[in-house]
Amino acid sequence: MVSQLRIARRAGQVVIRQRRLLATKPPPIVVTPVVTVPPAAPALNANTTIPRPGPIPVTPPTPPPLATRLPPPPPPPPPPPPPPRRFFRRFFILTTLGLLTFYPVSGWLSTQNETYRDFFVTNVPGGEAVAEYADDNGWDHFGFGTVSKKAVEGWQKITGEDKKPYSTQERVASRAREVEKDVRSGMRDLESKAKAAAKEAESKSQSTLSSARAKASEVADKASELAHQASSKASQAVDKAKSVASNAVDRTKTEASKAQDVAKHAADRAEDKAASLTDRAVEATRQTADKAVALATVAKEKVVEATSQVPFNFSDGVEGMVREAENALSRSEDKVEDVAHRVKEAVEPKPRGYLDAQRPRDLDPRAVPKKSPHEGKERYTGPALPLGFEPPPGYYIAPPPAPKNPQDTVKETLPLLVPKVKEFAESEPVITQLASTIDSLTQSLSTPTSSDPNGILIKAQDDLAALTKRLDDVKKEEKQRLEKTLAEKAEEFQNVLRTKDEERAQGEQGLKQTWDAERRKMVDEWRGALESELEQQRQGIEQRLREEVVSQGIELQRRWLRSIKSQVETERGGRLAKLDNLTTSLKHLERITLDNSATLDDNVRLHKVWSALRAVQAKADSGDAAFDTELRALKSLSTTDSLTATTLDALESSGIAQTGVKSFASLCSWFSNSVAPRVQSASLVPAPEHATVASHLASATISKIMFRHQAGLVAGDDVTAVLARAEWCLGEKDLDGAAREINSLKGWPAQLAADWLREARRRLEVMQALEIAGTQATLGSLLLV
Amino acid sequence: MASSSTPATSTAPNTVPIPSEETIARKFDNCLADLIVNAGLGFGVGVVASVLLFRRRGWPVALSTGFGAGVAYSNCNYSLNPYVLPGTKVLPAKQ
Numbered sequence: 001m002v003s004q005l006r007i008a009r010r011a012g013q014v015v016i017r018q019r020r021l022l023a024t025k026p027p028p029i030v031v032t033p034v035v036t037v038p039p040a041a042p043a044l045n046a047n048t049t050i051p052r053p054g055p056i057p058v059t060p061p062t063p064p065p066l067a068t069r070l071p072p073p074p075p076p077p078p079p080p081p082p083p084p085r086r087f088f089r090r091f092f093i094l095t096t097l098g099l100l101t102f103y104p105v106s107g108w109l110s111t112q113n114e115t116y117r118d119f120f121v122t123n124v125p126g127g128e129a130v131a132e133y134a135d136d137n138g139w140d141h142f143g144f145g146t147v148s149k150k151a152v153e154g155w156q157k158i159t160g161e162d163k164k165p166y167s168t169q170e171r172v173a174s175r176a177r178e179v180e181k182d183v184r185s186g187m188r189d190l191e192s193k194a195k196a197a198a199k200e201a202e203s204k205s206q207s208t209l210s211s212a213r214a215k216a217s218e219v220a221d222k223a224s225e226l227a228h229q230a231s232s233k234a235s236q237a238v239d240k241a242k243s244v245a246s247n248a249v250d251r252t253k254t255e256a257s258k259a260q261d262v263a264k265h266a267a268d269r270a271e272d273k274a275a276s277l278t279d280r281a282v283e284a285t286r287q288t289a290d291k292a293v294a295l296a297t298v299a300k301e302k303v304v305e306a307t308s309q310v311p312f313n314f315s316d317g318v319e320g321m322v323r324e325a326e327n328a329l330s331r332s333e334d335k336v337e338d339v340a341h342r343v344k345e346a347v348e349p350k351p352r353g354y355l356d357a358q359r360p361r362d363l364d365p366r367a368v369p370k371k372s373p374h375e376g377k378e379r380y381t382g383p384a385l386p387l388g389f390e391p392p393p394g395y396y397i398a399p400p401p402a403p404k405n406p407q408d409t410v411k412e413t414l415p416l417l418v419p420k421v422k423e424f425a426e427s428e429p430v431i432t433q434l435a436s437t438i439d440s441l442t443q444s445l446s447t448p449t450s451s452d453p454n455g456i457l458i459k460a461q462d463d464l465a466a467l468t469k470r471l472d473d474v475k476k477e478e479k480q481r482l483e484k485t486l487a488e489k490a491e492e493f494q495n496v497l498r499t500k501d502e503e504r505a506q507g508e509q510g511l512k513q514t515w516d517a518e519r520r521k522m523v524d525e526w527r528g529a530l531e532s533e534l535e536q537q538r539q540g541i542e543q544r545l546r547e548e549v550v551s552q553g554i555e556l557q558r559r560w561l562r563s564i565k566s567q568v569e570t571e572r573g574g575r576l577a578k579l580d581n582l583t584t585s586l587k588h589l590e591r592i593t594l595d596n597s598a599t600l601d602d603n604v605r606l607h608k609v610w611s612a613l614r615a616v617q618a619k620a621d622s623g624d625a626a627f628d629t630e631l632r633a634l635k636s637l638s639t640t641d642s643l644t645a646t647t648l649d650a651l652e653s654s655g656i657a658q659t660g661v662k663s664f665a666s667l668c669s670w671f672s673n674s675v676a677p678r679v680q681s682a683s684l685v686p687a688p689e690h691a692t693v694a695s696h697l698a699s700a701t702i703s704k705i706m707f708r709h710q711a712g713l714v715a716g717d718d719v720t721a722v723l724a725r726a727e728w729c730l731g732e733k734d735l736d737g738a739a740r741e742i743n744s745l746k747g748w749p750a751q752l753a754a755d756w757l758r759e760a761r762r763r764l765e766v767m768q769a770l771e772i773a774g775t776q777a778t779l780g781s782l783l784l785v
Numbered sequence: 786m787a788s789s790s791t792p793a794t795s796t797a798p799n800t801v802p803i804p805s806e807e808t809i810a811r812k813f814d815n816c817l818a819d820l821i822v823n824a825g826l827g828f829g830v831g832v833v834a835s836v837l838l839f840r841r842r843g844w845p846v847a848l849s850t851g852f853g854a855g856v857a858y859s860n861c862n863y864s865l866n867p868y869v870l871p872g873t874k875v876l877p878a879k880q
Binding site (some may be wrong): 001002003143144145148149151152674675678679681682688689690691692693696748751752753754755756 | 804805806807808809810813816840841842858861862865866868869871872873874875
């Protein structure tokens with residue numbers, strides 16, 4: 001449409017000039033705005049009739065016909081500066097937009113930067129709210145992909161696909177976030193609540209204070225008013241009350257009498273009721289007690305039946321249980337009886353006579369010492385008072401002394417001697433006599449009414465004298481007996497001594513004889529032993545002599561043989577010896593030749609190995625040629641050497657021999673021409689999981705601008721340095737070093753250089769295997785020498 | 786010299802393997818082709834839409850071409866890094 005308009009406008013502006021012959025120029029058309037101004041009023045004349053035109057048709061300015069259109073007039077002057085209204089509008093719009101951008105961006109920034117957050121919160125109005133909102137909603141995780149993620153989530157929600165997070169980690173994270181949010185909101189709530197509560201409390205306290213004061217003043221006024229009122233009323237009331245009181249008294253008296261009668265009736269009725277209730281209760285308890293007892297007896301009978309029915313030999317546990325049951329039953333019976341008794345006692349009215357009104361006292365009357373009843377009084381010592389008379393005040397009659405019990409005196413009897421002496425009494429009657437006298441003495445002592453003690457003492461003295469006499473007699477007897485026995489013993493011992501002497505003399509003779517016999521025996525024995533030894537030695541010597549003779553004979557024979565040989569040899573011109581020489585030298589020669597052939601074989605083999613190795617190396621170095629035949633040949637030659645055999649086996653199994661390896665030169669050129677530039681252009685690409693098209697393009701362009709190291713040993717970890725070092729290694733023909741350097745690359749450069757690295761590795765592997773084979777061959781050749 | 790042309794021993798078709806240093810270049814080539822194709826398609830769709838629906842205005846064409854270019858860019862991005870999915874973020878493996 002725009003283009004159409006443009007076309008139309010341009011068409012409108014085009015002046016299609018028609019060719020006219022000898023035509024004058026058309027007059028210029030001045031497009032003047034048609035002004036609807038009534039024509040000027042002509043001069044007023046009396047005669048002139050002012051033609052009053054009708055309403056002038058106001059025609060809109062029609063565009064003049066196409067033919068006579070001239071270029072448009074110059075544009076109108078620029079419009080006046082925009083009115084202040086526009087300025088305000090623009091100002092408002094800009095400020096709102098600016099704020100709308102500023103606050104969210106600042107919110108996000110405050111999550112990232114603490115200093116900005118402080119600044120924002122302190123200086124900007126509403127900053128705290130925005131920062132908190134940002135923190136709550138986790139704006140610090142806002143990054144690339146957040147919006148799309150949110151969009152995806154939203155879409156999922158709409159379509160109803162939003163499932164719970166897949167992994168436990170996510171679940172835990174979301175849960176943790178929720179908890180965090182709750183905690184934070186809770187804390188904030190608590191804080192706000194605390195503040196609000198504090199404020200409320202303050203305001204409340206103030207308001208209560210003021211209200212309390214107001215109320216207090218009100219109350220005081222009211223109280224004073226009431227007091228006045230009350231006093232007036234009180235006086236009135238007193239008069240009234242007096243009149244009323246008198247009436248009331250009479251009335252209450254009558255009523256009281258009536259109430260008393262009523263109460264009496266009620267009390268009687270209550271008593272009757274109570275009595276009936278108690279009778280009923282008593283009956284009931286009696287019945288229950290009887291029932292309980294009956295039940296207990298029934299139970300017991302049952303148990304008895306059961307136990308009687310059960311065989312007598314219970315097992316231990318059952319017996320114990322049975323016994324326990326019986327005990328319990330008996331106890332329960334007792335308890336039931338107790339309870340019944342108590343119940344009866346409680347319910348039945350007790351006989352009043354034996355009411356124990358004495359309640360238990362706290363104090364023990366026995367603790368208090370008995371007060372003597374005659375305190376502060378003197379003993380009366382005057383004449384005896386007649387019956388019924390009391391001692392004068394201040395005196396007391398001593399109580400009569402307690403009658404002495406004759407049984408209380410000397411209850412302890414003195415010991416009697418007779419029974420103690422009974423043992424000796426059988427042999428010595430004197431002792432019993434003495435004992436009995438002593439006993440009588442004691443008896444006399446014990447009884448106060450005694451016979452005369454003197455007689456008893458004289459009796460005792462006599463008894464003692466008799467006793468001493470008796471003792472002397474006994475001593476004499478004993479002495480005589482002892483002397484007799486001594487004499488007898490002496491005789492006996494002398495007899496014994498004589499017999500012993502005779503025996504000793506006989507023993508000595510016997511010993512002498514035995515000694516002689518023994519000596520003779522021993523001498524004979526030794527003589528026999530000597531002779532046997534002599535015999536043996538003689539035989540040994542003879543044996544030796546014989547052997548010597550034999551050996552000498554052999555030697556003599558040998559000598560004779562030798563002499564014979566030598567004579568024969570000398571006769572034959574020593575030909576036998578020469579023959580022996582020949583044989584030995586022949587054998588020697590054989591040995592030498594065998595050794596020679598062995599070494600020759602070894603040399604040949606080694607030579608073969610070397611040539612095979614060289615063939616393999618040449619083939620491999622030529623590049624991209626399969627060298628498996630040569631390798632097999634080499635393997636077959638080096639079966640003896642285990643190391644070489646294993647390495648060559650490994651090489652063959654890896655399959656490199658079929659495809660061949662690249663030559664060093666080709667690798668070099670490949671690297672410098674192809675790999676290095678590509679790696680260089682991809683050197684600035686970030687890690688493959690974060691790389692985008694833009695990063696690749698940027699890397700490609702910027703790496704061309706960047707400086708590059710020349711090939712040399714530059715330090716550094718970046719791609720350029722690595723490539724430079726690799727180039728230098730290749731220049732030094734060090735493929736191993738170059739491969740190591742390239743191996744250190746990571747990410748896209750590593751992926752780009754992977755093929756070259758693989759090829760380099762294959763070549764290195766082959767080189768290493770061949771080197772091992774070469775060293776082993778060298779070792780073998782050295783050993784041969 | 787750069788590519789090792791060895792015949793494949795398996796039954797796969799006889800193709801020349803791509804040397805590894807050419808991968809990015811090949812990818813970019815594909816991206817470029819994709820861009821041309823998609824942008825062209827978008828251009829065509831845009832022209833049709835502009836003519837039929839939008840009264841021969843210019844912006845549908847540009848928009849549609851832009852869509853095509855964007856699709857090509859997205860495809861290129863995916864080919865270079867298949868792990869960049871919208872709404873996901875690849876985190877480094879924690880050791």
